[in-house]
Amino acid sequence: LFIAMRLWIGLYLPQLPLEAFVPNWSNSDDAPCVVLEQEKVLSMSRQARASGIKPAMRRGRVLMLAPDATIHERSTAREAEALQAVALALLKYTPCVTLAEESILLLDVGASLTLFKGVRALCRRIGEDLRGLGFTGRLSSAPTARAAWMLARAGGGRVLKQQSMSRHLDRLPALVPVAARPFASWLEGIGCETIADLRRLPRPGLQRRCGRQLLDTLDSAFGTAPELFEWIEAAEKFEAKIELFGRIESADLLLSGAQRLILQLEGWLASKLMAAEGVTLFLQFERGREARPMEAIEVLLSEPVWQGDHIVRLLKERLGKVVLPAPVIGLVLEVTKLKPTAPISDSLFPDDRKTDEDHVKTLELLVARLGADRVLQPKPVADHRPEVANSWTTVQEKVRAADMAKQLPPDIGSMLQPTWLLAKPIALLMRNHRPYYTSPLRMIQGPERVEAAWWDTATASRDYFIAEGAGHELLYVFRERIAGSTDENEPRWYLHGLFG
């Protein structure tokens, strides 16, 4: 018997005020960065902490300690936007994501544990995604939402069972619940330091002094009272953008930015049960003397995907080739083509579709880096001239196998054709009236007369031979027949192919 486990993951972003401005992957530039709230330091970067800046410092002291510091005013709008972005990216793990007080996200993952192979693996994946999004997070898990909230707020911790949860919660400081904070001095005065102390106080008295809310919080944390949530829903149309602070001039950092947008895309696709067939990344450039239009990097996929790593790989190759005319200040990601997700095959044995998909993805990657004209597939044409018959086209073109078979001669198995065709036939030297290519050639089969394209300017009138060199290598040569030629002019010989 399988009963879905009740489990919540709480996610607290302690550095959110700062990371809403500067994602943590751009920390490499060494200017310290500080966020002020009401002229006092609220949050600061690692470099700022190293230069001696402490929370609640005033602006003047900050500028004295680090004159080159970038100072931002706290922007709650930006923080809300960033939280929405994180929530959207997390929608791929569970449809039940909710935003609680103090910018903590709560995820009901009870039903997702089997799919993502356990809570440990799930937490690891969420952590990786957070890093990709550019945030620092504290993760907690607990059987109730409120307990996950409290554990995350207090610094993280993973509990799975009701009993161990009670033990962990009891040890937390009494001031973790928001409702307890106005009574901090009173609680300290009566020596109430932990949640356990708080619970030991008589309930009616606590309710009279601190209000109903604190008791409700504790009850729902310990699982004795139910709680209701408002789930975050993905927008109808996907559009994610990111403003890059600091002028970005390297493609690598651009890729980190694009990765964040793609993580959001993954979440959106998962919640809508859709797969993307084409996405466009727009680069916004810094305004110089004249406005520059956004540059669009379009990625088209032959197979719809709902996981971002393939798009990231393609974008990486594309971004590596882009020449940036000016520093980039913003990125916008849009989905141009959508398709409903095809269900994953649940057959026991590995099927061909999977390997075909992999193959298509690899070819797309090659095309993204090398260019479409460098990755080719055969597209034979029914013609007697070998150079026309052996036509190749880009792999992105769809060539039906039936069409291909129609263009091939019916007795293909008995044909003697060289494996290599030279791009352009090489005129052969003549020695003692015999064609010469590194050694005198001996004709061993032929002639095979080809007369084609008399209706065209590229008239071909040739006698093909298979020739053998002194080293026993086989060559495909032809003698050009010129209309009206007499015996006096020597026939002209060409090398057209090699039997590789």
Place this chain on the structure above:
Amino acid sequence: MVEAHVKMAGSGEVRLLAPVLRAAGKRKVVFVQPPHAPNALALAAMGLDPSLVVWVNPDRTADAMWACEQILKSAGAHVVLFWQNQVRTENLRRLNLAAGANNGAFFMFRPLACAQDPSPAPLRIALTPAIGGILVEFVKRRGPVSENGLLIPLSPSFVHRHAPVDRPVPTPAPARSVRPELVE
């Protein structure tokens, strides 16, 4: 990973692999940077379905290495044929590792002059054209060193009417290399 050393393009190196290509089944056959344009008709004549063939022809050597590694690393099984003149040993090792993880086949074609250089490939052969076929000599193989090569007939062959005159003679066994009771 099989490394083949070819004196010049056109020795019969692809025709030698015809049975492998025919057995490719549904696997893709990828030609990476071949010396000349592969002829789809000839491949079809060998029994290979042309729709399985991919010709990757990058500009630069580094791109070719990268492309080859990507193909070998991708999950599907492939038959990869890779032509390269100058390869550094560490790159060879990378390719060998990637080929080991892939359950396809990987053939690397290099000039005959490189046969003296060390290489991690478990099988290295030198190919020279011969009458009616190709002479395969073993530069390196698993097991004892093999001095005499193998003559493998290839199609098209034009020696049906007569047996080849210069057929390699089997090396005579040196005295006492065989136990006397076997000789009697």
